[in-house]
Amino acid sequence: MCSVVRTVAASNARVLSSLKSPLYVVVVGGTAGIGRAIALSIGQQCPSANITIIGRNESAANSILPQLGSNSKFIRADVSLMSEIRSATQKIDAVDMLILSQGIASMAGRTPTTENIDNKLALHYYGRVLFIQELLPLLRSSQNGGKVLFVFDSMRGNPSKVIWNDMALENTYSLMSAGNHPMVFTDLVIQHFASQPENTNVTFTHACPGAVKTQITDGFPIWARLPLKGIIAMGLGISPEDCAEYMIHGMLETDKGWRCVDNKGEILSKKTPAQPDMIEKVWEHTSQLLSSTQKNHS
Ligand SMILES: NC(=O)c1ccc[n+]([C@@H]2O[C@H](COP(=O)([O-])OP(=O)(O)OC[C@H]3O[C@@H](n4cnc5c(N)ncnc54)[C@H](OP(=O)(O)O)[C@@H]3O)[C@@H](O)[C@H]2O)c1
Incomplete structure (x- = not known):
């Protein structure tokens, strides 16, 4: 850990120890990578915390849980499915911090889940909103x-490239849009949540981890994976542990409302509030899609 990360980690530890304990923390995607490192860091700073990690890999969870303190638990769920998210959240009865770090890297075309949502969009956007x-x-x-x-x-969401007449990409799927839509929609949906008067006690942060040395690239085909592994071996990217400190810093330093933060957890001052009609469009689409999955399963 370099001195900059040590300073950030010390500041995180100070803020975490000033909070009312026990803390209730939910980390979706807490079985690996950045989510795992965030869970471990909070667990180390706050041994009395109730940390719930959510994912599919039970053996990975079993190796993490003993390091998270005796009040921690694992909820097994495939969070590409809204029905599983609804069941998982029923098992949670207090939350101070909700960390959404589930994700995949894939170059496959549209891959519908049994709920007919593209798998990648379900993980990177719709399921995250449903958790909230x-x-x-x-x-x-x-x-x-x-x-x-x-x-x-x-950092990279581009509203001018959104396909507004096919927001769920059912007919016009491309890798570029499948990357861009969740980035833009997340920027907008946090502004929606923050604008609701009943949410004044909640802050919403969208962070960009930058290049982090996790196993996420294993999802790429071999021709894309090998050069990436080579670049990583040459030093690109930071460790999940260092990234976790920056991400926690971004979350803790976010004042009331919403914030976009960079790979150091610092506020992206160039992000200006979006046009209200764009926020409304994204919210209308998202809530409609999510309630359609409720009907399908009720
Ligand atoms: N690493 C980077 O360089 C980088 C850069 C930019 C953005 N990001 C974003 O940061 C987030 C975390 O990335 P990471 O590198 O930490 O990834 P990772 O190491 O591959 O971890 C991904 C996590 O997501 C969970 N997950 C994936 N599919 C799931 C499913 N269907 N149901 C339940 N859990 C599922 C995995 O849990 P199970 O295996 O237990 O299911 C795992 O805990 C992702 O959204 C990624 O897009 C990463």
């Missing part, structure tokens, strides 16, 4: 002020 929707009552009543952190990409 389901857990908002608990976040609102947090004595520490609820905190939501999206670990995704707050």
Whole structure:
């Protein structure tokens, strides 16, 4: 850990120890990579915390849980499915911090889940919003002020490239749009949540981790994976542990409302508030899609 990260980690430790304990933390995608490192860092600073990690890999979870303190637990769920998210959130009864770090890297075309949502969009956007929707009552009543952190990409979303007449990319899927839509929609949806008067006790942060040495690139085909591994071996990217400190810093330093932060957890001052009609469009589409999955399963 370099001295800059050590300073950030010390500041995180100070803020975390000033919060009312025990802390209730939910890390979706906490079985690997950045999410795992965030869970471990908070667990180390706050041994009394109740940390819930969510993912599919039970053996990975079993190796992490003993390091998270005796109040921690694992909820097994495929969070590409809205039905599984609804069941998982039923098992949670308090939340101060909700960290959304689930994700994949894939070059496949549109891959519909059994709920007919593209797998990548479900993981990177729709399922994350559903976690917030389901857990908002608990976040609102947090004595520490609820905190939501999206670990995704707050830097590269381009609203001018959004396909507004096919927001779920059912007919016009491309890798570029499947990357861009969740980035832009996340920037906009956090502005929607923050604008609701009943959410004044909750902050919403969208972070960009930058290049981090995790296993996520294993999802790429071999011709893309090998050169990437070579570049990583040459030094590109930081460790998940260092990244976790920057991400926690971004989440803790976010004042009331919403913020986009960079790979050091610092506020992206160039992000200006979006046009209200864009925010409304994204919210209308998202809530409609999510309620359609509820109907399909009720
Ligand atoms: N690493 C980077 O350089 C980088 C750069 C920019 C953005 N990001 C974004 O940061 C986030 C975290 O990336 P990472 O590098 O930490 O990835 P990672 O190491 O591959 O971890 C991904 C996590 O997502 C979970 N996950 C994936 N599919 C799931 C599913 N269907 N159901 C439940 N959990 C699922 C995995 O859990 P299970 O295996 O247990 O299911 C795992 O805990 C991703 O959204 C990624 O797009 C990463």
